[in-house]
Amino acid sequence: xxxxxxxGSVMVVGGGIAGMQAALDLANAGYSVYLVEKSSSIGGMIPxxxxxxxxxxxxxxxxxxxxxxxxxxIKVLLDSEVIEVNGESGxxxxxxxxxxxxxxxxxxxxxxxAGFEPFDPSGYDTYAYAQFPNIVTSVELEALQKPTGTxxxxxxxxxxxxxxxxxxxxxxxxxxxINQGDTGACSTVCCMYALKEALNIxxxxxxxxxxxxxxxxxxxxxGFENYTNQALAKGVRLIRSRVHTIDPVxxxxxxxxxxxxxxxxxxxESYDMVVLSVGLKPARDAVALxxxxxxxxxxxxxVQTRPFEPTTTSVPGIFVCGxxxxxxxxxxxVTNASAVVSQIGAYLGPTAxxxxxxxxxxxxISAEPINFMDVPVKKQALVVGGGVAGMExxxxxxxxxxxxxIVEKNNQLGGHALFVSKTWQGYCVPDYLMRxxxxxxxxxxxxxxxxxxxxKNSGYVGNFKSAIRNSQSAITVEHGVTxxxxxxxxxxxxxxxxxxxxxVWNWSDFDEQxxxxxxxxxxAKTAVFIxxxxxxENERQYCSKLCCSxxxxxxxxxxxxxxxxxxxVLYREMRTYGDREDIYKQARxxxxxxxxxxxxxxPEVCEKDEGILGVTIHDHVLDLPVIIEPDFICLQSxxxxxxxEKLAKLxxxxxxxxxxxxxxxxKLKPIDAMTEGVFLAGxxxxxxxxxxxxxxxxxxxxxxxxxxxxxxxxxxxVVAKVDEExxxxxxxxxxxxxxxxxxxxxxxxxxSIEPGLCRGCGICVSECPGKAISVVGFSDQQLIAxxxxxxxx
Amino acid sequence: MAEFEPKLIAFxxxxxxxxxxxxxxxxxxxxxxxxxxxxxxxxxxxDILHLLKAIESGADGVYVAGCSDGNCQFTDGNVKANRRxxxxxxLLDEIGVGGQRVEMYRMSAxxxxxxxxxxxxxxxxxxxxxPSPLRR
Numbered sequence: 016x017x018x019x020x021x022x023g024s025v026m027v028v029g030g031g032i033a034g035m036q037a038a039l040d041l042a043n044a045g046y047s048v049y050l051v052e053k054s055s056s057i058g059g060m061i062p063x064x065x066x067x068x069x070x071x072x073x074x075x076x077x078x079x080x081x082x083x084x085x086x087x088x089i090k091v092l093l094d095s096e097v098i099e100v101n102g103e104s105g106x107x108x109x110x111x112x113x114x115x116x117x118x119x120x121x122x123x124x125x126x127x128x129a130g131f132e133p134f135d136p137s138g139y140d141t142y143a144y145a146q147f148p149n150i151v152t153s154v155e156l157e158a159l160q161k162p163t164g165t166x167x168x169x170x171x172x173x174x175x176x177x178x179x180x181x182x183x184x185x186x187x188x189x190x191x192x193i194n195q196g197d198t199g200a201c202s203t204v205c206c207m208y209a210l211k212e213a214l215n216i217x218x219x220x221x222x223x224x225x226x227x228x229x230x231x232x233x234x235x236x237x238g239f240e241n242y243t244n245q246a247l248a249k250g251v252r253l254i255r256s257r258v259h260t261i262d263p264v265x266x267x268x269x270x271x272x273x274x275x276x277x278x279x280x281x282x283x284e285s286y287d288m289v290v291l292s293v294g295l296k297p298a299r300d301a302v303a304l305x306x307x308x309x310x311x312x313x314x315x316x317x318v319q320t321r322p323f324e325p326t327t328t329s330v331p332g333i334f335v336c337g338x339x340x341x342x343x344x345x346x347x348x349v350t351n352a353s354a355v356v357s358q359i360g361a362y363l364g365p366t367a368x369x370x371x372x373x374x375x376x377x378x379x380i381s382a383e384p385i386n387f388m389d390v391p392v393k394k395q396a397l398v399v400g401g402g403v404a405g406m407e408x409x410x411x412x413x414x415x416x417x418x419x420x421i422v423e424k425n426n427q428l429g430g431h432a433l434f435v436s437k438t439w440q441g442y443c444v445p446d447y448l449m450r451x452x453x454x455x456x457x458x459x460x461x462x463x464x465x466x467x468x469x470x471k472n473s474g475y476v477g478n479f480k481s482a483i484r485n486s487q488s489a490i491t492v493e494h495g496v497t498x499x500x501x502x503x504x505x506x507x508x509x510x511x512x513x514x515x516x517x518x519v520w521n522w523s524d525f526d527e528q529x530x531x532x533x534x535x536x537x538x539a540k541t542a543v544f545i546x547x548x549x550x551x552e553n554e555r556q557y558c559s560k561l562c563c564s565x566x567x568x569x570x571x572x573x574x575x576x577x578x579x580x581x582x583x584v585l586y587r588e589m590r591t592y593g594d595r596e597d598i599y600k601q602a603r604x605x606x607x608x609x610x611x612x613x614x615x616x617x618p619e620v621c622e623k624d625e626g627i628l629g630v631t632i633h634d635h636v637l638d639l640p641v642i643i644e645p646d647f648i649c650l651q652s653x654x655x656x657x658x659x660e661k662l663a664k665l666x667x668x669x670x671x672x673x674x675x676x677x678x679x680x681x682k683l684k685p686i687d688a689m690t691e692g693v694f695l696a697g698x699x700x701x702x703x704x705x706x707x708x709x710x711x712x713x714x715x716x717x718x719x720x721x722x723x724x725x726x727x728x729x730x731x732x733v734v735a736k737v738d739e740e741x742x743x744x745x746x747x748x749x750x751x752x753x754x755x756x757x758x759x760x761x762x763x764x765x766x767s768i769e770p771g772l773c774r775g776c777g778i779c780v781s782e783c784p785g786k787a788i789s790v791v792g793f794s795d796q797q798l799i800a801x802x803x804x805x806x807x808x
Numbered sequence: 809m810a811e812f813e814p815k816l817i818a819f820x821x822x823x824x825x826x827x828x829x830x831x832x833x834x835x836x837x838x839x840x841x842x843x844x845x846x847x848x849x850x851x852x853x854x855d856i857l858h859l860l861k862a863i864e865s866g867a868d869g870v871y872v873a874g875c876s877d878g879n880c881q882f883t884d885g886n887v888k889a890n891r892r893x894x895x896x897x898x899l900l901d902e903i904g905v906g907g908q909r910v911e912m913y914r915m916s917a918x919x920x921x922x923x924x925x926x927x928x929x930x931x932x933x934x935x936x937x938x939p940s941p942l943r944r
Contacts (some may be wrong), residue, residue, distance in 0.1 A: 066916065077827070132918045162831060162921050216852035380822065669883075680881050691881075732847060753883035776882035777853030781892070793853055798846065799861045802817055806865045 022106050022123035023363055023768035026051060028097055029129030029301065031059020032345055032683075033337025035079050036352035037126050042088035042723035048122055050083060050091045051111055053300060057083055059130055063161040066215055067345060075683055092118065099302055100125070104332025105363070123363045126355055127310070127318060129301030131338035132190025134198065134293040141248055142261055142291060148173040149268055150289045152260065153184070153205070156212060159405055170216065170674040172288045174268040177224065179287035182216065183272055184209040185258050186229040190294030193597055200315040201596040202294035203342040206233045209292045210243060210757065211705060213251045222806040226252040226284075228274060235560045235590045236344065237675070237701035277635060279707035293738050295342040308333060315594060317341045322442040325710040325741060326355045334358060342593050347707075350714045353686065355607060359719035381792030382801065387729040389616040390771070392477040394723050397422070397494040399469060399662065402695025403448070403705055404448020405500035406455045407712030408719070413460035417723050420492050421455070421463045422483055428452045428463070430502045431698065434523045436530045437572070438705050439564035439595055445530055472665045473498075475771025476692030477728035495728075496692050496719040497666060499676065501657045503698035508548045508652045518628055519620070522565060525649045529569075537576045539646035543630050544570065546586040549653035552614060560702040562651035563590040566775050567598050569649065570607040582607045583643055585618050585632055611635050620648065636744060654702040666693050667772070668757045675701050680753075686714050689754050690772060694718050733775035733791050739765045748779035748788060814868035814934040816944075817855045818844045818927070823881055825873035827917035836922045840931055851912075852885025853877075859896045859910055866943045869909045869934035872925065876916040886914060908937055 025041050027034050030052030038050045050057065053200040057080045061067065073649065083089050090113055095118075099110040107125055111118045133154045136144040144150045149172050151159065161169035172179045186209060190202040213225040232253065234243045247253065256274040266273050269285050276282050289367060297317050305318050311329040311737045313319040318335040321327045326334050336351040337343070343351065394417055398409045401423030403589035409419040421428075435444045455461055457799065464483050471482035479496045505523045513519050520528070528535055536542070544566040551560045561585065584602075586609060591599040610632055612618055618632040656674040663670045667690040669677040676695045679687040688695050697708040722728065737748075737757075744764035748757040756772045758777060759765065768779075768788070777790045786795070820826060826847060832839060839845075848854055851874035862870045872893060874886035890912045897907030911930060915922040 077830075135935070162835070167835075168921060530823065680883050753885070774882065776850040776885055777848065778850065778882060778885050778888055781853055782854040782888070790849070793849060795855065795857060798848070798853075798855075798858050800844050802858065802862045802867075803865050805817065805846065806815060806862070806867055 022121045024048065024120075024122050025124045025126060025359055025363075026097075026107070026109055026120065026122035027126040027128060027674045028304065029053075029059070029127065029298075029337070029339070030057035030083070030091070031128065031337060031348075032076075033130065033348040033352040034059070034063055034128035035083050035335055036349045036683075037355050038083055038089050039079070039086065040353050040356040040717050040721060041359065042086045044356065044717075046359070048089045050089055051095045051097060052091065052093050053096055053129070055094050056080070057093070060411040061345070062761070063154060066211065071471070072345070072683055079683070082421075092264040096300070100308055104330075105199050106162070107332065124334065124359045125308070126332065126359070127301060127305060127328070127339055128337045128352065129298050129304070131295040131342065132298045134630045136188055136291050136293060139188065141259065142185065144291060146621035147261070147263060147270060149270060149287065150291065150674040152291050153208060153212065154289050154293065160215070170220075177287065178220075180616055181224045181286045182213075182226070182288045182290060183284075183286045184213060184225075184290045184292050185294045187257070188225065188291040188293050189296065190331055191230065198294060198296065198315075198486075199596060199600065200342065201233065201592050203233065203592045204344045205292040205294060207236070207239060207242070207344070208646050209290070210234075210246045210251065212290070214242075214246045214249060214606050215464075215789070217246075217249050217251060221250070224249075224252070226254055226286075228254050228256050228258050228272075229589045230255070230257055231590065233588070233590050233592045235558045236416070237557070240557045244556065271274045278638065282618055288307055295338055297339050307338075310335075313341075313342075313594065314597065317594075320504050321446045321779065322438075322440070322455060322710060323706070324358075325706045326351060326358055326713070327399075332362070345683075349683055350685050350711055353714035353717035354710045355717070357411045357713045357720060360720050361411050362716065364415065383792050385732045385792060387731045388770075389727040390477060392497040392731045393479070393493045394497060395419070395492070395494045396483055396719055396723065397479065397492060397497050398498045398500060400430065400500035400502055400697070400699070401425075401428040401463065401465075402500060402502045402697060402708070403432045403451070403637055404502070404708040404712035404715070405430070405498065406451050407709050408498050408500065408696055408716040409456065409461055410451070410720060411713050411716035412723070413458045415720065416460065419461050420483070420494065421461060422467050422469055423463065423465050423602060424468055426466050428455060428465075431504065431523075433531075434527045436526050437568060437703065439561075439568050439598060441568065441572070444705065449724060469662065469665060475730070475769055476690075477722060478771065479692065496694065496722050498694045498696060498715045498719065499662065499666060499668065499688070499699060500695075500715070501659070501662065503654045503656050503702060505681050506549055506653045506655055508650045510549065511545060511618075511648065511650055512622060512628070513650060514626060516622055516626060518626070518645075520647060520649045522562070522649055522651050525569075526565075528574045529589075534617060536573060536647065539573075539577075541581040541643060541645045542570075542573060542583070543645040543648045544582070544584045544651065545648060546584065546651050548650045553588065555653050555655075555673065558590060559651070560677045561654075561704045564595045564598065564704065566649070567591055567595070567602045567607075570602050571598060571605060574602070574605045574607055574788045578605075583630075583645070585612055585616070585630075586610075587612060599622060610641065617774065654698065656699055665758055666690060668693060668695070677698060686711055686718060692722055730771045732751050733793070734770045734773035735768050735775065735777065735779055735788050735790045736788070737766050737768055738787045741785045742766050743785055743787075745784065747782050747784060751779055751782040753778065812935060812939060813842050814931055814939070815827055815866065816869045816871065816927070816930055816934065817862045817867045818843050818845045818871050818873055819851065819858065820845050820847050820873045821875055821886070822847050822849060824875040824879060824917045825838055825915055825923060828873075828915050828923040832921060832924045835921065838930045839924055841930065842931060843927045844864065844917050848898050850880065850882045851889035852880075854889050856896055859893070860899070863900065863905060863909065863940060864942060866940065868909075868928055868937075868940045869912060871911040871926070873913050873915060873923065873928050876914045877900065879916060883933035905941060906937055909934060909940065
């Protein structure tokens with residue numbers, strides 16, 4: 016870094032969801048922010064959508080925008096464009112022009128977040144989009160459904176305003192396609208948004224027939240598989256085929272679709288409307304600016320980031336978040352933005368003047384003035400779990416001068432990454448991991464407790480107290496924030512002769528073997544990889560997400576070393592989402608064979624004489640059984656959470672039915688836990704790759720900074736209070752509270768509610784049979800008085 | 809005699825349904841003037857007592873507008889509210905006032921006109937039932 020003075024302000028270019036989140040998190044941590052937006056309003060893509068998946072966040076977008084506009088640390092520049100940037104990391108000078116003037120500003124760092132634009136299918140002659148009015152893009156469909164639109168929320172097709180009865184979605188328009196333009200990557204989000212659109216329409220008008228034509232259903236995220244099953248149960252039809260022709264039906268405005276079904280037979284169906292599920296492309300202006308700044312782009316023209324630094328560009332001081340970083344959904348974009356903030360914090364150092372917490376909307380409608388109490392913040396963090404996510408968050412906070420305590424139950428740091436040889440891009444994991452472990456172990460601000468666990472936790476945001484115990488001793492730490500990053504583990508398969516034949520491997524053991532003895536599998540003549548072992552079936556109805564990329568990566572590495580090797584990947588859906596599509600393509604070019612199987616037709620593994628393996632699989636293209644005799648089989652078994660019930664209870668975090676931690680139901684907070692001041696990162700939330708774990712670890716640090724940078728935190732406001740005279744300790748409130756806040760002291764037999772933890776929903780107040788609880792501003796008397804005054808006026 | 813104009817109280821969560829009100833206004837749709845809105849932090853705060861008190865004080869109908877399924881910021885406040893409304897319906901049926909006078913509606917912010925629609929729907933329903941026997 017140069018000797019130039021580092022400027023504590025940041026320029027964020029692009030005011031979509033990622034840019035807004037980055038601006039707000041930066042402002043909360045005390046930086047001054049210039050939020051530069053090209054259009055005349057902030058919000059980006061989301062305001063154009065009808066509903067978002069999976070939780071609708073439409074009601075939160077406006078308030079986020081208002082927060083940005085009213086935050087004293089954020090200067091929003093609308094209708095503005097960055098013309099020129101000079102200087103260097105720590106001291107950039109930018110020239111920004113709006114409609115009528117030019118502004119010069121200084122910034123210590125720059126965040127590129129100007130997002131994506133939907134693929135424009137006008138030039139896409141196969142689908143005749145420009146020719147027929149009833150072929151619309153998915154974005155246009157959102158607008159057609161919007162209650163504020165011309166049809167007032169009733170879906171009508173453009174040509175004749177008829178309410179459609181049959182609608183088809185065509186996936187991968189402008190994605191996974193190198194014939195028409197250079198759009199090789201998978202856009203990641205289209206499978207889920209098409210399902211969402213289809214399901215929403217089905218919910219509103221059950222008689223409408225909805226069909227989705229797709230190649231691979233990429234439902235790899237948390238809860239996606241469940242949503243897909245729900246859609247199928249409600250009658251959404253999924254057809255695996257790439258449609259090659261759309262023709263008009265003579266004498267009507269309907270459209271005829273011709274496609275080849277799974278058995279290779281030509282089928283023809285008519286639809287009232289066809290929706291093109293258009294892919295995500297990096298926004299043109301954003302790419303132009305990135306090029307001007309000298310930032311490297313990847314093969315798909317998204318901004319390239321450095322290995323193991325998911326938000327750092329090739330130019331020091333310039334960061335990237337949101338869909339400009341690669342196609343991603345809303346919650347990933349928000350996570351990405353918080354990760355950028357933590358990296359800027361570690362880069363520019365902490366600031367002196369954090370902004371005050373903003374009063375919430377609820378204060379305006381309370382029946383009495385709300386008082387808060389200022390409580391000092393313990394400027395220290397507790398990180399539970401010493402894997403990649405935990406270490407990244409600890410290091411990011413320590414670099415800003417905050418003391419961090421790491422508690423790890425094993426006898427060494429590293430977590431699951433210890434068994435990973437390479438990322439899907441081919442980056443070497445052991446090198447990175449050793450660097451990270453060294454840095455964390457030697458950092459003066461980080462205290463590490465190995466073979467230890469948390470046995471007690473009390474307090475609230477800004478003021479937690481936890482007891483840590485190992486076999487010899489027990490200590491207590493005070494901390495302002497908690498980050499849970501307890502990771503996940505790989506299950507042991509119970510099928511395919513695992514444990515019976517030495518050449519049947521579980522993928523973590525397989526990869527560990529490749530770290531220890533890189534050449535070990537190179538001489539094999541034939542290899543088989545079996546996907547979805549224990550995932551997406553029976554009790555585990557979720558996708559383990561990274562296994563497809565793992566198998567494809569391994570196949571490429573083996574095939575490169577030994578081009579003679581026959582490699583078969585037996586899969587159910589190939590979920591190489593986003594840029595991972597590139598390696599899927601590469602593997603096919605190298606001659607790796609991919610054979611799809613269904614749950615009804617799972618591969619069979621048998622052992623012949625002398626331990627020789629045989630795999631039988633039904634090939635869906637040939638419609639014949641194929642017999643393979645592999646030298647080894649690698650099983651990609653399911654990933655299960657290590658987030659234990661005990662920890663969940665201690666920190667008042669919920670577990671979902673698959674055992675993963677649940678993020679806050681407050682919308683747009685993908686890494687906040689239900690309890691304020693507790694953050695979640697890594698695989699304890701859901702299975703994910705190393706780079707995503709890094710981003711989440713850093714994002715948790717970014718969110719934590721918003722609390723640690725303040726000297727005091729406000730406690731109180733709209734919270735519940737117990738009248739000890741009336742309380743009989745019946746435990747109703749304990750059972751009813753969604754956040755497990757009330758506690759009944761067994762000696763006193765009286766409930767107490769910690770104001771620092773209470774969210775003020777008022778559920779306990781209404782449930783309390785003794786009427787012993789009231790909530791400030793919304794007591795029974797106040798609500799009844801309000802009702803009466805309205806009725807008598 | 810002029811047509812009976814029922815007086816309604818709507819307990820409305822400050823999240824989705826309130827945004828729905830804003831959307832209605834931005835679309836130029838008016839909320840019927842016979843509906844008075846009482847905003848609460850979550851429909852989980854709405855007590856049986858509040859509903860009964862409103863009826864006792866002369867409201868012809870009362871309804872609760874909460875977030876859609878699975879969209880409650882407090883996990884299940886809307887579900888808890890729904891349970892209480894079912895209870896109040898029974899009580900009102902028993903005393904002869906009519907359980908039809910109370911209802912729970914769920915809506916998302918994206919269903920803008922839904923709030924105005926619900927207000928009209930409830931008004932029509934209560935109009936059909938006639939004035940509350942408890943009306944002063």
